[in-house]
Amino acid sequence: MTSFAPAAHLEVMSEEPQHPDTQARDARVEEIARRLGVRAERGRRFAELTSLRVGGEIDWLLVPETEEQAASVVGALEEAGLAWRVLGAGSNVLADDREHRYVVVSTREVKGEARFEGERVSVSAGFSLPRLCVEAARQGLSGIEGLGGIPGTVGGALWMNAGAYGHEIGEVVESVRVARGGRVVEVPGSDVKWDYRHTSFKEGELLLGCTLRLRLDDPEKIKARMEEAKQKRFATQPHGARSAGCFFKNPPGSGLSTGKMIDEMGLKGERRGGALVSPVHANFIVTEGEGARASDALALAEEIRERFRREHGVELEYEVELWGADAEFKDEGRRMKDEDRRGEGETG
Numbered sequence: 001m002t003s004f005a006p007a008a009h010l011e012v013m014s015e016e017p018q019h020p021d022t023q024a025r026d027a028r029v030e031e032i033a034r035r036l037g038v039r040a041e042r043g044r045r046f047a048e049l050t051s052l053r054v055g056g057e058i059d060w061l062l063v064p065e066t067e068e069q070a071a072s073v074v075g076a077l078e079e080a081g082l083a084w085r086v087l088g089a090g091s092n093v094l095a096d097d098r099e100h101r102y103v104v105v106s107t108r109e110v111k112g113e114a115r116f117e118g119e120r121v122s123v124s125a126g127f128s129l130p131r132l133c134v135e136a137a138r139q140g141l142s143g144i145e146g147l148g149g150i151p152g153t154v155g156g157a158l159w160m161n162a163g164a165y166g167h168e169i170g171e172v173v174e175s176v177r178v179a180r181g182g183r184v185v186e187v188p189g190s191d192v193k194w195d196y197r198h199t200s201f202k203e204g205e206l207l208l209g210c211t212l213r214l215r216l217d218d219p220e221k222i223k224a225r226m227e228e229a230k231q232k233r234f235a236t237q238p239h240g241a242r243s244a245g246c247f248f249k250n251p252p253g254s255g256l257s258t259g260k261m262i263d264e265m266g267l268k269g270e271r272r273g274g275a276l277v278s279p280v281h282a283n284f285i286v287t288e289g290e291g292a293r294a295s296d297a298l299a300l301a302e303e304i305r306e307r308f309r310r311e312h313g314v315e316l317e318y319e320v321e322l323w324g325a326d327a328e329f330k331d332e333g334r335r336m337k338d339e340d341r342r343g344e345g346e347t348g
């Protein structure tokens with residue numbers, strides 16, 4: 001059975017786990033946060049920070065506020081050999097129920113303002129995607145209006161090449177700013193592979209922001225197209241529910257909809273504990289109630305995959321990212337060679 005995969009850049013616990021010196025580690029994280037003036041929080045839970053509203057405690061949450069700060073903080077964590085993961089709006093993450101022993105770097109406050117210049121807009125990773133779509137429409141800039149109903153941050157959308165109704169964000173990216181060696185580095189959009197809900201960005205690369213190149217058009221027409229996309233989404237997908245968007249990818253190249261197929265298997269409303277298949281769109285797993293657990297959602301997802309395999313002979317691929325808690329701090333930083341990477345197929 002598929003379990004929560006540690007992100008590729010996080011060390012998997014060895015069979016005989018080495019117990020880290022927690023105090024020394026805490027002191028190192030604290031020192032980095034203080035030196036760089038980055039807010040550090042303890043005792044937060046994924047249940048508060050993800051849209052599925054499940055998931056365990058986070059050892060350290062670091063909350064930088066600028067692209068430069070975010071780049072230096074991950075640079076310093078790397079130098080200190082401390083494992084980290086990036087969390088945006090938490091709208092595409094299912095984190096397991098145990099305590100997560102690594103540093104979570106939140107990009108939520110790395111948002112600033114969207115800067116418009118001619119047909120271009122430059123925006124930071126933590127900026128809200130729906131808000132960017134509204135602002136672009138107001139400026140008479142077309143190209144992302146179809147994405148206006150997708151919740152989440154710009155960074156998350158770039159990471160997974162978010163898309164809806166035939167358009168994906170990758171189509172309009174002129175350049176992306178990423179953190180490398182503690183600095184902000186600009187990468188041309190054409191150097192990135194933008195695939196269906198997947199990009200060539202590597203685990204361990206923190207996306208800080210981007211410049212999009214849009215096209216001038218009549219603001220009213222853009223707004224009308226955005227409204228149409230939002231309405232379609234509202235009519236066919238759950239909103240206001242605790243979900244992570246579509247849970248599985250559609251079978252690649254098939255033109256088939258996983259949601260439609262799960263629906264036809266009669267699974268809408270199917271429940272495991274506090275998790276159920278949305279009665280609105282069958283590719284959404286939603287959670288309900290205070291008692292909902294990540295393990296409920298995962299058990300339900302695995303049941304769906306099992307039945308899908310039996311009935312359609314197809315192995316469903318997760319679209320949401322599954323975050324396991326089994327990450328110990330690393331001794332030699334997070335830079336890993338490609339052959340050391342694991343679980344990349346698991347993350348959208």
Ligand code: EPU
Pocket residue numbers: 163164165166233236244245246247248249250256257258259260261263280281282283319
């Ligand atoms: N349908 C059903 N029952 C269902 C769900 C869908 O019969 O429970 C039918 C619909 O009525 C429609 C067809 O299946 O005739 C396709 O449905 P939809 O338009 O919702 O498209 P989808 O392939 O299920 C994809 C994306 C969505 C995106 C929509 C619209 C994936 C996995 N999903 O869904 O993206 O919003 O197209 O472009 O690629 C997401 O990325 O999180 C997401 C939800």
